[in-house]
Amino acid sequence: MEAQEGCRTVVLSEIGDDWFEILGLNDLAGAMEHGVTLAGRLAQGAGAKWELRGRDLYVLAELHGIFGYASKTRLSIGRKQIVLCRECRAAEVGAVLAQAGCGDVRARGTDLGAPRGWVFVGPVSPSRSVPQVPGSDLLNLIRPLPGIEIRLEGGLWLRGNSWLAGYPPTIHVAGTMPAESEVNIDGELAQEREEGIYVTSNFDNPGSHIVWCAGKSVSYELCEPDTHWQDWNGNQSLHRVFGAGVAGIESYETLIRAPTSNPVLVGANPGEVLWCDTRPGRYWVGPVPFPVVWALPEDAMHCDRSAWRVVLVKPIPPAHSIVRREPRKGAQTRVIQWCQAIRDSNKKRLALWPADAGSEELWKAYAREARAIWRAAR
Amino acid sequence: MGPDELLFWLSARREGSWGQFRSAAEEILSEGTNPHSYQDMRFALEQLGHVEFECRDEGGGWRVAPPILAVSQRAGGYVGIVCGARSMQLVGRVRASDGPRPEISASDSYPSVIRYQCDELAALSRTAADAGLGIQTDAPVRILSCAARIERLAHSRPAQLPFGKDFEVSHFVIGRTCRWAPSSDIEAAREADGLYRFVRFQIPQHYLKLRASVLKVDGQTAKFFLLARRRRQVLKYDRLHRTLSLPGICRPPLLIDRALALCSGHPATYDPGRRMLAYAEISEDVAGFAASLLSQRGL
Numbered sequence: 001m002e003a004q005e006g007c008r009t010v011v012l013s014e015i016g017d018d019w020f021e022i023l024g025l026n027d028l029a030g031a032m033e034h035g036v037t038l039a040g041r042l043a044q045g046a047g048a049k050w051e052l053r054g055r056d057l058y059v060l061a062e063l064h065g066i067f068g069y070a071s072k073t074r075l076s077i078g079r080k081q082i083v084l085c086r087e088c089r090a091a092e093v094g095a096v097l098a099q100a101g102c103g104d105v106r107a108r109g110t111d112l113g114a115p116r117g118w119v120f121v122g123p124v125s126p127s128r129s130v131p132q133v134p135g136s137d138l139l140n141l142i143r144p145l146p147g148i149e150i151r152l153e154g155g156l157w158l159r160g161n162s163w164l165a166g167y168p169p170t171i172h173v174a175g176t177m178p179a180e181s182e183v184n185i186d187g188e189l190a191q192e193r194e195e196g197i198y199v200t201s202n203f204d205n206p207g208s209h210i211v212w213c214a215g216k217s218v219s220y221e222l223c224e225p226d227t228h229w230q231d232w233n234g235n236q237s238l239h240r241v242f243g244a245g246v247a248g249i250e251s252y253e254t255l256i257r258a259p260t261s262n263p264v265l266v267g268a269n270p271g272e273v274l275w276c277d278t279r280p281g282r283y284w285v286g287p288v289p290f291p292v293v294w295a296l297p298e299d300a301m302h303c304d305r306s307a308w309r310v311v312l313v314k315p316i317p318p319a320h321s322i323v324r325r326e327p328r329k330g331a332q333t334r335v336i337q338w339c340q341a342i343r344d345s346n347k348k349r350l351a352l353w354p355a356d357a358g359s360e361e362l363w364k365a366y367a368r369e370a371r372a373i374w375r376a377a378r
Numbered sequence: 379m380g381p382d383e384l385l386f387w388l389s390a391r392r393e394g395s396w397g398q399f400r401s402a403a404e405e406i407l408s409e410g411t412n413p414h415s416y417q418d419m420r421f422a423l424e425q426l427g428h429v430e431f432e433c434r435d436e437g438g439g440w441r442v443a444p445p446i447l448a449v450s451q452r453a454g455g456y457v458g459i460v461c462g463a464r465s466m467q468l469v470g471r472v473r474a475s476d477g478p479r480p481e482i483s484a485s486d487s488y489p490s491v492i493r494y495q496c497d498e499l500a501a502l503s504r505t506a507a508d509a510g511l512g513i514q515t516d517a518p519v520r521i522l523s524c525a526a527r528i529e530r531l532a533h534s535r536p537a538q539l540p541f542g543k544d545f546e547v548s549h550f551v552i553g554r555t556c557r558w559a560p561s562s563d564i565e566a567a568r569e570a571d572g573l574y575r576f577v578r579f580q581i582p583q584h585y586l587k588l589r590a591s592v593l594k595v596d597g598q599t600a601k602f603f604l605l606a607r608r609r610r611q612v613l614k615y616d617r618l619h620r621t622l623s624l625p626g627i628c629r630p631p632l633l634i635d636r637a638l639a640l641c642s643g644h645p646a647t648y649d650p651g652r653r654m655l656a657y658a659e660i661s662e663d664v665a666g667f668a669a670s671l672l673s674q675r676g677l
Binding site for chain 2 (some may be wrong): 011019020021024063065066068156165166184225242243244257260268274277278279281282283284285286287
C-alpha cells in the first residue's frame with residue numbers, strides 16, 4: 001500500500017490487523033521529533049490519514065498480533081515496556097523510571113538500534129505508581145498511575161478478544177489491589193497461581209469468560225475453529241493445485257505407469273492414442289484421459305523384434321466403430337494414428353507381454369479392428 | 379510454542395496478509411526452543427501443502443489449504459500424509475481413529491508430520507473419512523501433472539529491468555557450481571543475457587534477459603531454464619536409497635518441490651557441507667517425471 005507524506009510517496013506494509021509499517025523511512029529520528037502525516041487509501045477505497053505528533057518521549061509495549069513493540073499512550077505497572085526518548089532527556093527519564101521501581105534504567109543508544117539522537121531504556125517493568133505533576137509535563141506519561149489493570153497476555157491470540165481454545169491467555173492483574181478485593185472469573189473466585197497471575201478451574205474452557213476485579217472487568221473468548229471446510233473443488237477462483245489436493249481431475253483420467261520403452265498408449269476406442277513425453281528412468285507415470293489397454297513401442301517397424309514387446313496394461317475388448325470415408329484426412333487423424341500404431345506392431349510380429357492365450361486373442365481382435373477401420377478410411 | 383501452534387493459528391484464521399503471517403510467525407516461533415525465521419517456515423508450509431502463498435510483490439497474502447490425506451503408492455503399499463489445515467480437534471480424531479496407526483514426528487522446522495503406512499488404499503480412505511479429512515490419491519504424480527515444463531517459463535511476463543539505488547542486484551552465474559554474483563542495475567541493463575535478481579525491502583524479483591527482451595520470471599523456473607539451455611545436469615537420483623538430490627541453490631519450482639516432499643512427508647534436507655538438497659523416498663517414476671519437467675535429461 002502506498003501513502004503520501006507531503007509530496008513524497010512512501011510504502012506501507014501491513015504487519016497486523018490494521019497495523020502498518022513504513023518501509024524505507026529515511027529520517028525516523030526527524031519523524032519522531034517533529035511528527036509525520038501520511039495520507040493514503042485503504043483496500044476498500046476509503047481515504048485514511050495517519051498523524052504522529054512529534055514529541056521527545058514514546059512508550060512502547062507488546063501488542064497482540066504484532067511481533068516486537070508498538071507505541072502506547074503511557075507506562076503501566078507490571079508490564080514489560082520500552083521508553084524511547086531524545087538523548088537530551090535521558091537523565092530525567094531515568095530518574096522518573098527509577099522512582100517507578102524499574103530497576104535497570106541504563107539508556108542505550110544507536111549501537112543497539114535507537115535512531116540517531118535518541119536513546120531507549122528497557123524493557124522495564126514498573127512496580128509502583130508515581131504521583132503525577134500538575135500541568136502538561138510530558139514525563140507524566142512515564143509516571144505510572146495507581147490502581148489495577150487486568151491484562152490478557154500470551155496464548156494463541158486470534159483477533160479482538162478471541163483466543164484459540166487450548167491456548168488461553170494468562171490473566172494478569174497488575175497494580176496494587178485495594179484491600180478486601182478479589183479476582184473473579186465467570187463469577188468464580190480465582191486463585192493466584194503466581195504473583196499477579198490468576199486462574200480458576202474453568203478459565204481455559206472453550207466459550208466466553210469475564211474477569212472482574214475491583215470494579216474493572218475484561219472479557220475474552222476461547223474459540224474452537226470451524227472444522228467444516230468449503231468444497232475447494234467448487235471454488236473456481238482457486239488454483240488447480242491447492243495444498244496437496246488437485247482440483248478439476250476428470251473422472252475418466254486414469255493414472256498409468258508404463259515402461260518408457262513403450263511410450264505409445266492405446267485405448268479401446270479408435271482414436272484413443274497418446275504419446276508419452278520422453279523421460280529418464282524406466283517408467284513413465286501420469287494421468288491419461290482414457291483407460292489404457294496397450295503400451296506399444298514408439299517406432300515398431302524399426303525396432304529389434306527380439307528385445308521389444310507389446311505390453312498389455314488392462315484387458316478391455318476393442319470398441320467397434322463405423323468409420324466414414326472423409327474427404328479431409330485430418331478429421332480422422334487420431335483414429336488413423338490409433339490404427340497405424342496397432343498395425344505397425346502387428347506387422348512387425350512383436351511378442352506380447354504377458355505371453356498368454358488371453359492376451360493373444362485380445363491383440364488379434366485389436367489388429368482386426370485396426371485393419372477394418374484402415375480399409376474403411378482409405 | 380512452535381510450528382504446530384503456528385499451523386493451528388493459520389488454520390483458525392484461514393487467510394490473511396503477508397504481514398499478518400510474518401508477525402504471527404515471528405511472535406509464535408520466537409517462543410520456541412529453536413526459533414526459525416518466518417521465511418523458512420513459509421517455505422516449509424508451502425512445500426508440505428499446508429498453506430498457499432501468493433506473490434509478495436503482487437500484494438499477496440496466504441490461504442490455508444483444506445485438510446487432506448495425500449496418498450502415494452509405493453512398493454507393497456500406500457503412504458498417507460496429513461496436509462492442510464489442522465486443529466487440535468483434528469489431531470485428536472487422527473490419534474483416536476481406528477485402523478492404521480499414525481506415525482507422528484515432531485520437528486522444530488515445520489509442523490509435525492502425521493503419516494500413515496498401509497497395505498490397502500481402502501483402509502486409508504476409511505481413516506481419512508473418520509478423521510474428517512479429504513483424500514488425494516497419487517498426490518505427488520497428480521501435482522506433477524499440473525506443473526508446467528520449465529521450457530514454457532510459466533508465470534513469466536514481459537517487463538522492464540528496474541533501476542534505482544534501493545535495489546540490491548545479483549546475477550545468476552552457471553560455472554562449475556551455480557551462484558549469485560553481485561551486480562548492479564547498470565550492469566544488468568548493459569550485460570548479456572542471463573538471470574538477474576533485484577531485491578528491495580527483502581522482496582526478490584527475478585528478471586530474465588533473453589536477446590532483446592526482458593521477462594519477469596519465477597526465479598526457480600528461470601534457473602532450470604538456463605541450466606537446460608547449457609545442458610547442465612544437476613539432478614542426481616540414487617536408486618538404491620531412493621533419494622533425489624540437487625544443489626541447494628537450484629531448488630525446484632514450488633509444485634515440483636511439493637510433489638517431491640509429499641513422497642515422504644518431510645521437506646528436502648539440506649547438507650550445508652555439500653550444499654545439496656535431498657528428497658527422500660522418491661520412486662524412480664516420480665524422479666523421472668520431475669526430471670522431465672525440469673528438462674534434466676539423465677538420472
